[in-house]
Amino acid sequence: MPLVAGVDSSTQSCKVVIRDAETGALARMGRAPHPDGTEVDPAAWWQALRQALTAAGGLDDVAALAVAGQQHGMVALDAEGRVIRDALLWNDTRSAPAATALIAEFGADELARRTGSVPVASFTITKLRWLRDAEPANAERVAAVALPHDWLTWRLRGFGPADDETSPLGPVLSELTTDRSDASGTGYFDSVTGDYDRELLVAALGHDCILPRVLGPAESPGKTPSGVLLGAGAGDNAGAALGLGARAGDVVVSIGTSGTAFAVTETPVNDTTGTVAGFADASGLSLPLVATLNAARILDATARLLGVTHDELGTLALEAEPGSKGLVLQPYFEGERTPNLPDATATLFGMTLASTTREGLARAAIEGLLCGLADGVAAVTALGVQAERLLIIGGAALNPAVQAIAAQVFELPVSIPTPGEYVADGAATQAAWVLTGTRPSWKVATVATPTPDYRPIIRQQYAAHAV
Numbered sequence: 001m002p003l004v005a006g007v008d009s010s011t012q013s014c015k016v017v018i019r020d021a022e023t024g025a026l027a028r029m030g031r032a033p034h035p036d037g038t039e040v041d042p043a044a045w046w047q048a049l050r051q052a053l054t055a056a057g058g059l060d061d062v063a064a065l066a067v068a069g070q071q072h073g074m075v076a077l078d079a080e081g082r083v084i085r086d087a088l089l090w091n092d093t094r095s096a097p098a099a100t101a102l103i104a105e106f107g108a109d110e111l112a113r114r115t116g117s118v119p120v121a122s123f124t125i126t127k128l129r130w131l132r133d134a135e136p137a138n139a140e141r142v143a144a145v146a147l148p149h150d151w152l153t154w155r156l157r158g159f160g161p162a163d164d165e166t167s168p169l170g171p172v173l174s175e176l177t178t179d180r181s182d183a184s185g186t187g188y189f190d191s192v193t194g195d196y197d198r199e200l201l202v203a204a205l206g207h208d209c210i211l212p213r214v215l216g217p218a219e220s221p222g223k224t225p226s227g228v229l230l231g232a233g234a235g236d237n238a239g240a241a242l243g244l245g246a247r248a249g250d251v252v253v254s255i256g257t258s259g260t261a262f263a264v265t266e267t268p269v270n271d272t273t274g275t276v277a278g279f280a281d282a283s284g285l286s287l288p289l290v291a292t293l294n295a296a297r298i299l300d301a302t303a304r305l306l307g308v309t310h311d312e313l314g315t316l317a318l319e320a321e322p323g324s325k326g327l328v329l330q331p332y333f334e335g336e337r338t339p340n341l342p343d344a345t346a347t348l349f350g351m352t353l354a355s356t357t358r359e360g361l362a363r364a365a366i367e368g369l370l371c372g373l374a375d376g377v378a379a380v381t382a383l384g385v386q387a388e389r390l391l392i393i394g395g396a397a398l399n400p401a402v403q404a405i406a407a408q409v410f411e412l413p414v415s416i417p418t419p420g421e422y423v424a425d426g427a428a429t430q431a432a433w434v435l436t437g438t439r440p441s442w443k444v445a446t447v448a449t450p451t452p453d454y455r456p457i458i459r460q461q462y463a464a465h466a467v
């Protein structure tokens with residue numbers, strides 16, 4: 001059977017999976033790192049994608065490919081198809097005042113009604129407003145705005161600046177494409193009507209510009225110059241939902257650079273408080289989602305501080321008792337998005353001689369991480385979303401202590417799917433879908449279902465320090 005490739009161009013790295021289009025069997029994988037920082041030259045993503053494809057054995061025997069990627073990043077292009085400035089990523093909070101200004105101008109209810117979400121600093125629209133105000137000369141040059149997966153798909157088709165040898169087809173901006181899921185994170189797209197809201201775009205950027213054409217789930221933007229058929233691609237969380245085959249009753253928690261809690265629903269949500277974003281999924285449905293800025297890196301920072309590996313951090317954490325003897329980490333290392341506290345910093349509460357131990361700190365880090373996500377799950381289910389089990393994915397889900405403590409923090413039964421790259425798998429699913437005309441239903445195995453062990457003390461202590 002033909003092979004298909006899926007790409008996850010995420011915050012920290014680019015991952016490629018190559019699978020059999022019919023069975024979904026994994027043939028090969030590749031990966032390459034992305035630079036650190038909350039603003040990145042998209043050229044680094046293009047280079048990492050090409051490196052990861054090479055590491056995965058290349059595309060010579062691959063029939064179709066799709067790219068999923070980190071949401072919201074602002075890729076501003078000039079009329080010659082050049083990137084105007086480094087892309088501002090979803091976790092760059094400098095546009096928080098722009099979010100406040102847009103909400104003051106239009107009203108939170110009106111923005112939620114028109115776009116499904118009330119924007120925070122992560123959303124592309126706020127980054128465009130920041131550009132207009134902070135770098136007016138750059139804003140004036142903007143001829144098109146794309147998201148990371150849109151831009152990479154365009155580059156794969158052979159488009160790009162005229163003087164770049166990897167873009168033989170040149171700077172044809174009207175050939176930019178996106179999909180509903182990623183467009184729904186811009187803040188100027190209505191996923192119910194499928195239309196861009198140009199009034200909001202102009203209010204943010206100061207003028208109209210080319211936006212990528214929005215493709216349906218099984219629509220192709222075209223081929224690579226060597227003839228590989230391309231899928232529409234997706235935002236990474238929608239990609240993960242597709243890769244997992246998430247169905248009614250599933251709530252997915254992803255613990256990567258970002259923390260997210262989301263579900264696939266038939267009906268769109270409309271949360272005027274701004275806690276739950278009313279995103280679209282990659283199959284034609286909706287994807288209500290809560291995101292935190294702080295997730296796996298909470299554990300990276302704590303492990304670094306304690307001078308241990310991730311596994312050792314987990315072992316230490318399981319040696320402390322639930323609730324860490326009152327030690328609570330409010331883990332807002334990078335500010336926070338949910339709750340919306342872009343300038344917050346992390347704080348450790350409840351330090352006593354008894355609680356201030358290496359074991360307690362390791363556990364408090366995992367408990368703080370999971371409590372933020374439990375609040376996210378609660379916000380999604382409070383909107384009436386059906387929740388029967390939690391699927392936990394992402395880099396930190398690999399940690400046995402995260403799995404065990406999740407069963408103490410979440411009230412829902414927890415399932416850990418086989419460790420894998422579910423965002424890239426979702427993109428590979430899109431590639432198979434566009435190739436065969438039928439959405440594949442590849443099997444996803446579960447490796448762990450930790451015994452439910454709910455300990456209310458953990459969330460009670462965390463809630464007591466809520467800002």
Ligand SMILES: Nc1ncnc2c1ncn2[C@@H]1O[C@H](COP(=O)(O)OP(=O)(O)O)[C@@H](O)[C@H]1O
Pocket residue numbers: 010011012013255256257258296297299300310311394395396397398399
């Ligand atoms: N065993 C582990 N325990 C805890 N964290 C881990 C473990 N393995 C990887 N990670 C963390 O997971 C993160 C990467 O997760 P990933 O889902 O690939 O992120 P992203 O897709 O956002 O780039 C890194 O911060 C990494 O340190």
Ligand SMILES: O=C(CO)[C@@H](O)[C@H](O)COP(=O)(O)O
Pocket residue numbers: 010011012069070071072090122185236237256257258259260291
């Ligand atoms: O901002 C969001 C969702 O709204 C993040 O989920 C980004 O999409 C980044 O994803 P990762 O790189 O952490 O997977």
